[in-house]
Amino acid sequence: MPGNAPRTPGNTSRPPGNVPLSPENASSAPEDASSVTGDAVRPRRAVPVRVSLGRMFTGPPGLMMIPLAAFACACLLYGASAPGGHLTEVGSGILLGLTLAVAWVPRFLAGLLRQEGRPGLLRHRARWAALPAMGAVTAALIGFHVPYDVRFALSEPGLERLAQKMTAGNGPAYHEGWVGLYPVYARRVDGDVIFMVRNTGFLGTHGFAWSPPGGPPHRHEGGYTHLRGPWYEWRADF
Template identity: 40%
Template sequence: MPRTGEEGFTAPEGARGMRPLARALVGPPSWLLLPSFTLTGLLLLYGASVPGGYFLSQVLGGLLALVLAIVWVTRFVMGLGVDGLSGLRRNWVRWAAPPVISVVVIGLIGVDAPLTARFRLSEASLERVAREVAAGGHPERDEQWVGLFHIGEIRQIEGGVSFTVKDAGLIYGEGFAWCPAGPPEPDGTNHYWHVHGPWYRLAQGF
């Protein structure tokens, strides 16, 4: 009768008698590996939830994703070689979960879903502060939370108000601009991309 391992799956026939390290690399992704894929995906989504991204979160998430991909491919190839397709079919859900998580994360980042969701949830708070600053009733100040964004700087600009998100982007400051009459004239330094309504993404230069 096939032996059941500590992780709750049936050990492949060819894995019996293998050394512990080799045996650990055979079989479906463990219940430790699957949450690791999920947490790495969440880290990447978080890193993509601000204009320009959180650089450190994206780098760390990318490195973790690479390591996990190597581990998954290694287990898949060894499992296929030891137990064949029949062994993969027995635990197909656990084999399929990491690629599915990866595709979902890549797809969400590809359509800017993390940034869009975070902005939509914060839009009312951002607009309230923008109107107060434009009317002179809210001080321009640094380091405050507005909605779900940690804002590093709020400033009046031509025709509106700019919000620079703290730690967003790699070199230049990035954030949003509220400009009801349209974006300021290009000055070769700051760049604007329309989001919707009076809102624009802002990338600051030197």
């Protein structure tokens, strides 16, 4: 008809819904998943995280276990450094060490027996080996009396000076306080000096005896074990 414009292939009309979005109005378009086609990115679904109980109980020891194990070993070493032992420190170290062992051994066995736990044993072998290594070193040091010998060697000069002072002429018959690395109560018995170390032993008093050559003449007052020179370990049992 004369009033109608000629239709050309390039002027073919499209439904409004299929008109492509320009960069200017793309941001204002509604985010409707039904209108997005082709390679449009679909929203991700939240995947719940599942914690495996087996992995929880086969994991390496926590970082708190290593300082606690070091503290337990320090208590045991200090407790074993005195004659008769410091009861409080020895008891605390044993109790803490047993608690850590109860937590470590089942976890290690579970990781060793479960297939999924074995790679973790190799990956965290330093953390797994820390506790038994500290325990073995502590046991070896105590077994060879290293804490006892080192503490006594460092304290021997001060103890001997006090013993010589107490037995020389009008020296004091009693002394109380720290001598070397020991808190002691010292008393003179004829020509000897008895050093009672405080807070040692369980059913008795323990310490050292300084006696000139010939041995202590007052053996009825307790038991004596010769250390070296004029020095003896002394104990008075109840």
